[in-house]
Amino acid sequence: MKSALILGITGQDGSYLAEQLLAEGWAVHGLVRRASMFNRSRIEHLRAAPAPGRLTLHYGDLTDVTSLRRILEKEKPQEIYHLAGQSHVGLSFEIPEVTCEENGTATLSLLEILRDLGYPVKLYHAASSEIFGAPAIAPQNEATACNPVNPYGCAKAFAAQLCRVYRNAYGLFACNGIAYNHESPRRGENFVTRKITLGAARIKAGQQAEIALGNLDARRDWGWAPEYVAAMRLMLAAPAADDYVLATGLACSVREFAAAAFAELDLELAFEGQGTAELARRKDTGAVVLRVDSKFHRPVESTTLVGDSSRAKAKLGWAARTVGGDVARLMARADYAALSS
Numbered sequence: 001m002k003s004a005l006i007l008g009i010t011g012q013d014g015s016y017l018a019e020q021l022l023a024e025g026w027a028v029h030g031l032v033r034r035a036s037m038f039n040r041s042r043i044e045h046l047r048a049a050p051a052p053g054r055l056t057l058h059y060g061d062l063t064d065v066t067s068l069r070r071i072l073e074k075e076k077p078q079e080i081y082h083l084a085g086q087s088h089v090g091l092s093f094e095i096p097e098v099t100c101e102e103n104g105t106a107t108l109s110l111l112e113i114l115r116d117l118g119y120p121v122k123l124y125h126a127a128s129s130e131i132f133g134a135p136a137i138a139p140q141n142e143a144t145a146c147n148p149v150n151p152y153g154c155a156k157a158f159a160a161q162l163c164r165v166y167r168n169a170y171g172l173f174a175c176n177g178i179a180y181n182h183e184s185p186r187r188g189e190n191f192v193t194r195k196i197t198l199g200a201a202r203i204k205a206g207q208q209a210e211i212a213l214g215n216l217d218a219r220r221d222w223g224w225a226p227e228y229v230a231a232m233r234l235m236l237a238a239p240a241a242d243d244y245v246l247a248t249g250l251a252c253s254v255r256e257f258a259a260a261a262f263a264e265l266d267l268e269l270a271f272e273g274q275g276t277a278e279l280a281r282r283k284d285t286g287a288v289v290l291r292v293d294s295k296f297h298r299p300v301e302s303t304t305l306v307g308d309s310s311r312a313k314a315k316l317g318w319a320a321r322t323v324g325g326d327v328a329r330l331m332a333r334a335d336y337a338a339l340s341s
C-alpha cells in the first residue's frame with residue numbers, strides 16, 4: 001500500500017490532503033503535537049472513517065528531530081508533505097524566533113534526515129508567496145527574485161532555497177509549492193478571510209455586533225484550499241521535481257472580500273472611514289460597521305502579491321478555478337450554515 005507522511009495534518013491544508021489521500025487508498029501517517037486540549041477538530045471525522053486502520057497519528061514536533069527521524073525510519077513513507085509550522089505572517093513579527101525555527105531550521109533538519117534515509121522519498125515543501133514580499137514585478141513566477149519583508153517570509157525563503165540546494169546537490173525529489181493565499185471554512189480564525197466570514201455569520205445570527213480589522217486596502221490572490229492541495233499531489237506525481245507557483249492570478253482587496261461575504265448573507269456593510277454622510281446614512285439603514293483597529297496593522301505590509309501559475313498549468317495541467325469573491329461567498333455560506341445547524 002502507498003503511504004504518505006503529513007507534517008501539519010491537523011491544519012487546514014493537512015486535513016484536506018489526508019482526506020484526498022485516504023479516499024485514494026493511501027495509508028496516511030500524521031504528526032500531531034501534544035497540546036493541553038486536543039487540537040484535532042479538522043481531522044476528527046477521518047478517524048471514524050470507513051478505513052480507520054489506514055490513518056495513523058504520531059506524537060512529535062518539527063523541532064524534535066529525533067522523533068521525526070524515528071517516524072520516518074519506521075514507517076518509510078514514499079511521500080512526505082511538509083505543511084507544518086507557524087503560518088501567521090502578522091504574528092511572525094511577535095514570535096520571530098519560533099517562526100524561523102519551525103519554518104526555517106526545522107526544514108533543514110528534515111532535509112538532512114531525508115539525505116540519510118537510504119531509500120527514495122518525495123518531499124513537498126509548503127513555500128509561500130511571502131518569499132517575494134515586495135516584488136519588483138507582478139505577477140510573480142518561479143524566477144522572480146525573493147525579497148521577503150517579514151520574519152515568516154524570510155524563513156520560507158531560506159527553506160525553499162535549501163530544498164533547491166538538496167535537489168541539486170543530492171538528487172532529492174524535493175518540490176516547493178510557492179502557494180498564494182488559499183482559504184476554506186477550515187481556515188484558522190485569525191486569518192482575515194475567516195475572521196470576516198465567521199464574523200458576518202455571527203452577526204447574521206445575532207451573536208456578534210461588529211468586526212475590527214487592520215489594513216482594508218491590502219490585496220491578496222485568494223484561492224480555494226482543496227484545489228491547492230490537489231496541486232501538491234500532482235507535483236509529487238510528476239516525473240521530475242520542480243518548483244511551482246500556485247495562484248489564481250487575480251487579486252482583490254480585503255474590503256472587496258468583506259463586501260462579497262456580507263452581500264452573500266444579505267447584510268449591509270459600512271466601512272469606517274467612508275465619507276461621514278454616507279456612513280451616517282448606512283448606519284441609519286442598519287448596516288454593520290467594519291471598524292479599523294490599528295492593532296491589526298503590520299509593521300510592514302507585503303505588496304502586489306499576485307501569482308502566475310503558467311508552469312503549473314503547462315506541466316501539471318493545474319489551474320485554480322475558485323477565485324476571490326467566490327471564495328468569500330462559499331466561506332460565508334458555510335460559516336452561517338454551521339452556526340444555523
Ligand code: NAP
Pocket residue numbers: 007008009010011012013014031032033035039060061062063082083084085086087102126127128129178179180181182183188
Ligand atoms: P495551518 O492551518 O496553520 O496549519 C499548520 C499546521 O502545522 C498545524 O497542523 C499545526 O499543528 C502544525 N504545526 C505548527 N507548528 C508545528 C510544530 N512545531 N511541530 C509540528 N507541527 C506543527 O496552516 P495551513 O493554512 O494549513 O498551511 C499549511 C502550510 O502551508 C504552512 O506551512 C503555511 O505556512 C503554508 N502556506 C499556507 C498558505 C495558505 O494560504 N494557507 C499559503 C502559502 C503557504 P497544530 O494544529 O498543533 O497547531
Ligand code: GDD
Pocket residue numbers: 087088089090127128129130179180181182190191192193195212213214215216218219220254296297298301302305
Ligand atoms: N490576519 C489579519 N487580521 N489580516 C488582516 C486583518 C486582520 O484583522 N485586517 C487586514 N488584514 C490584512 C493583512 O494585513 C494582510 O495584508 C491580508 O489581510 C491577509 O492577511 P492574512 O489573512 O493574515 O494572510 P497573509 O496573506 O498574511 O498570509 C497567508 O497567506 C500566505 C501566502 O501568501 C498565510 O496563509 C501564510 O501562511 C501564507 O504563506
